[in-house]
Amino acid sequence: MAERRKRRSAVPEKEIITLTKVSKAYSTGAPALKDVNLHINRGEFVFIVGDSGSGKSTLIKLLLRELTITSGYINVMGYDLSKIRHRKIPKFRRNLGVVFQDFRLLKDRNVYENVAFAQRIIQKSNKEIKKNVPSILAIVGLAGKYKAKPRQLSGGEQQRVALARALVNKPTVLLADEPTGNLDPKNSWEIMKLLEQINESGTTVIVVTHNREIVNAMQKRVITLKKGVIISDEEKGGYIDED
Amino acid sequence: MRINSFFYTLRQGVRNLFRNKWFTLASIATISSCLFLFGLFYAIVTNFQNIVHRAQEGVAVYVFFDEGLEDSRIQEIGDMILRRTEVSDVHFVSAEDAWESFKTDYLGDYADGFTENPLQNSANYEVYLNDVSMQSALVTYLESVDGVRMVNRSEIVATTLTGVNALIAYVSVGIIAILFAVSVFLISNTVMIGISVRKEEINIMKYIGATDFFVRSPFVIEGMMIGLIGAAIPLGIIYGVYNMVMEYVTARFSMLSSLLKFLTVEEVFHILTPVSLGIGVGIGFLGSIVTVRKHLRV
Structure with a gap:
């Protein structure tokens, strides 16, 4: 295992995510994360891979501050998440776009309202919303479907809406938890291309995925988790076979 | 917001x-x-x-006075009663009023045989209460007042x-x-x-x-x-x-x-x-x- 681990040579100029000896244990069962050290710089594109039960979802939940760490130190975008007050969490999350495997759209609202919702939360004026939402829908290729309800869209389209919602507030970091998990290969690639574009515009992108083909093809930084421990952290890495 | x-x-x-x-x-x-x-x-x-x-409002306590009691004392007693918190109203009924009322209610034309008022000594106060459960306490008080001869009440109705x-x-x-x-x-x-x-x-x-x-x-x-x-x-x-x-x-x-x-x-x-x-x-x-x-x- 030790030889798999490659230390990143470049010293980060500006760390946007820092985890130092982070452990997370649930009230029952084995620890989900053990002594994890992780540093991600502003503007990076990072894949987090690993089998089921490796701790990927726990890691994402910790970064979202959905869960709190059991021990260690975690800092995301300057927020110490082990100490952040409950009332400060919304403000923290507004700089953190998030996309899920199951899209999590508001089913009773159309595409426009789903995206506009993120803007309403940060109290943008109607004028700004009317300008920003069509613009972001055009970027994700859904300008013509702004009136459609989620159930009228394909999986790929729904994920684009989720992406538009995550991006409309111009987040510093975008977390994507299995964004291609429910999509066919064609739509999966289109979503990944969009994520790459977003990253090129300066947003830090962290993608949790099982998609070996995409990870190997994109040649980005790959962090591999196994049983709650980082077993590999490679620049331009690939999907590591457990066998 | x-x-x-x-x-x-x-x-x-x-x-x-x-x-x-x-x-x-x-x-x-x-x-x-x-x-x-x-x-x-x-x-x-x-x-x-x-x-x-x-x-409850219709339930009254009747206060009768000692024979020959002066009007000023009757007035004093009336004022004392009215100042009680459990009392809502007090009506003075003179002996003449009592007799007129009795004649109307019970005697009719037979009253003509009476040359004098047989209820000479029946001037009284009709005392109405806010809360009928306070009747006993009020009666005890009234019976102790100087100049009061008798207090009539309906205990069954009150209870x-x-x-x-x-x-x-x-x-x-x-x-x-x-x-x-x-x-x-x-x-x-x-x-x-x-x-x-x-x-x-x-x-x-x-x-x-x-x-x-x-x-x-x-x-x-x-x-x-x-x-x-x-x-x-x-x-x-x-x-x-x-x-x-x-x-x-x-x-x-x-x-x-x-x-x-x-x-x-x-x-x-x-x-x-x-x-x-x-x-x-x-x-x-x-x-x-x-x-x-x-x-x-x-």
Whole structure:
């Protein structure tokens, strides 16, 4: 295992995510994360891979501050998440776009309202919303479907809406938890291309995925988790076979 | 909160009513049922209380004076009685008034045989009480007053009315407790349905960075509107039913109307309307707060 681990040579100029000896244990069962050290710089594109039960979802939940760490130190975008007050969490999350495997759209609202919702939360004026939402829908290729309800869209389209919602507030970091998990290969690639574009515009992108083909093809930084421990952290890495 | 955010929240609250039609209907039905029972019970109890109160008002204590007592002392006694807190009213009945009244009520033309007033010594005060249960205490006091020869009272009526009052109070507390328990059960069930309907939506809002206030506001507005509608419906029904029953009773049992004075619909609704609306809105407010709160810590 030790030889798999490659230390990143470049010293980060500006760390946007820092985890130092982070452990997370649930009230029952084995620890989900053990002594994890992780540093991600502003503007990076990072894949987090690993089998089921490796701790990927726990890691994402910790970064979202959905869960709190059991021990260690975690800092995301300057927020110490082990100490952040409950009332400060919304403000923290507004700089953190998030996309899920199951899209999590508001089913009773159309595409426009789903995206506009993120803007309403940060109290943008109607004028700004009317300008920003069509613009972001055009970027994700859904300008013509702004009136459609989620159930009228394909999986790929729904994920684009989720992406538009995550991006409309111009987040510093975008977390994507299995964004291609429910999509066919064609739509999966289109979503990944969009994520790459977003990253090129300066947003830090962290993608949790099982998609070996995409990870190997994109040649980005790959962090591999196994049983709650980082077993590999490679620049331009690939999907590591457990066998 | 910005003005457009305020209107957005308000709009969402109203839209939520229609988005979750079945939940809205179930909630309104639950609150309406509870408040209908409450309203009905209130209307009956207040009428009972009114009847008993009127009966109490008619119960008097009669105070007779020592023979030859000076008018100034009689006046003093009257003032002393009137200053008592349990006393609502005092009427002076002179010996002549007493005789006139007796003649009218019992003798008629036979009174002509009397040349002198046989009730010479019957001047008295008729003393009316606020609370008939205080009658014994008042009588004890009156009997100790200098110049008072005799105090007449109706102990059986006072005891009976006091008992009826106590009974109404116990029954009211019992029925209110039962209604409260039923309401809590029905409303908690409705809230549980609300939680399952709302869970995902609230989670999404929280992930995007909505504050607790922003998440909660539309649900609270929705809850309060459900409460308002849920209270208005039974009020309307009870208003109609009460009027119909009063008209029917007045028309069919006109004999009763001189004995039993029922409250007018305005008198009943003067209290029932604000109380019911307050309870309805309060239930809606608390219900929505509880429903949403469980999911805010995401």
